[in-house]
Amino acid sequence: MTEAILQIRDLDLFYSKKQALNHITMDFYPNEITALIGPSGCGKSTLLRSINRMNDLIETVTITGSIMYKGENIYSPKVDTVELRKEIGMVFQQPNPFPFSIYENVVYGLRLKGERDKAVLDEAVETSLKAANIWDEVKDKLHSSALGLSGGQQQRVCIARVLAVKPAIILLDEPTSALDPISSGRVEETLLELKKNYTLLIVTHNMQQASRISDRTAFMLNGDLIEYNDTKSIFLTPQKQETEDYVAGKFG
Numbered sequence: 001m002t003e004a005i006l007q008i009r010d011l012d013l014f015y016s017k018k019q020a021l022n023h024i025t026m027d028f029y030p031n032e033i034t035a036l037i038g039p040s041g042c043g044k045s046t047l048l049r050s051i052n053r054m055n056d057l058i059e060t061v062t063i064t065g066s067i068m069y070k071g072e073n074i075y076s077p078k079v080d081t082v083e084l085r086k087e088i089g090m091v092f093q094q095p096n097p098f099p100f101s102i103y104e105n106v107v108y109g110l111r112l113k114g115e116r117d118k119a120v121l122d123e124a125v126e127t128s129l130k131a132a133n134i135w136d137e138v139k140d141k142l143h144s145s146a147l148g149l150s151g152g153q154q155q156r157v158c159i160a161r162v163l164a165v166k167p168a169i170i171l172l173d174e175p176t177s178a179l180d181p182i183s184s185g186r187v188e189e190t191l192l193e194l195k196k197n198y199t200l201l202i203v204t205h206n207m208q209q210a211s212r213i214s215d216r217t218a219f220m221l222n223g224d225l226i227e228y229n230d231t232k233s234i235f236l237t238p239q240k241q242e243t244e245d246y247v248a249g250k251f252g
């Protein structure tokens with residue numbers, strides 16, 4: 001049995017008085033892709049943002065329970081959230097490159113850390129863009145604006161930007177929903193490559209995508225974790241009626 005890399009225990013989250021996550025308990029496993037699925041508003045993004053404490057940035061949020069990572073509760077006051085977000089990086093629905101060159105986008109986090117050695121930066125750019133499956137498309141225009149790339153290329157540059165700070169876990173919130181099918185396919189291939197070296201958690205509304213690329217799937221409804229299992233079981237032999245109805249496309 002592989003050991004979990006993240007353990008969520010009894011996680012409750014409120015936005016003011018509204019409860020958005022109800023007692024979530026689940027483990028995530030290394031070198032796997034785990035998909036979070038469920039209808040709009042069920043709490044997928046909220047759960048994902050809890051994992052690198054992005055919800056701390058929202059004033060009305062209260063959280064109880066724990067998320068254990070490397071033997072420590074990430075909600076412990078000792079935890080440095082800037083460091084945490086380097087280890088647990090995030091990619092969003094809309095590709096959000098900075099209005100700089102491709103090169104400067106990728107080295108952004110390293111520059112913030114004070115890295116000045118050009119050889120180190122060059123190496124990080126090449127390695128990260130290769131890992132994000134976009135090196136060949138951009139290697140001759142590293143100093144052009146990232147905003148001049150297609151949406152799918154921008155999203156892979158954003159993935160490279162996350163990789164450059166050497167995370168262990170990457171959170172992706174509907175990373176392909178703003179992309180055309182071909183660009184989405186390239187991003188999916190990238191994610192499958194990345195799981196050799198990283199742990200990936202992906203929110204998706206696309207059932208085909210979840211079944212194509214994820215190892216495990218969690219189905220959420222109204223802030224509850226309804227069912228969590230290996231992806232095949234969720235799609236082929238779901239144990240709960242709600243899961244069956246959702247994966248059959250009856251609601252959501």
Ligand SMILES: Nc1ncnc2c1ncn2[C@@H]1O[C@H](COP(=O)(O)OP(=O)(O)OP(=O)(O)O)[C@@H](O)[C@H]1O
Nearest residue numbers: 015020038039040041042043044045046047058060
């Ligand atoms: N910043 C916020 N302030 C107040 N309520 C919020 C906030 N963000 C989310 N919510 C509420 O929490 C619940 C869960 O929202 P969340 O965005 O996590 O859902 P989701 O499953 O990601 O939905 P979608 O598929 O539409 O992205 C919803 O009822 C939503 O209205």
Ligand SMILES: [Mg+2]
Nearest residue numbers: 044045046203
């Ligand atoms: Mg969402």
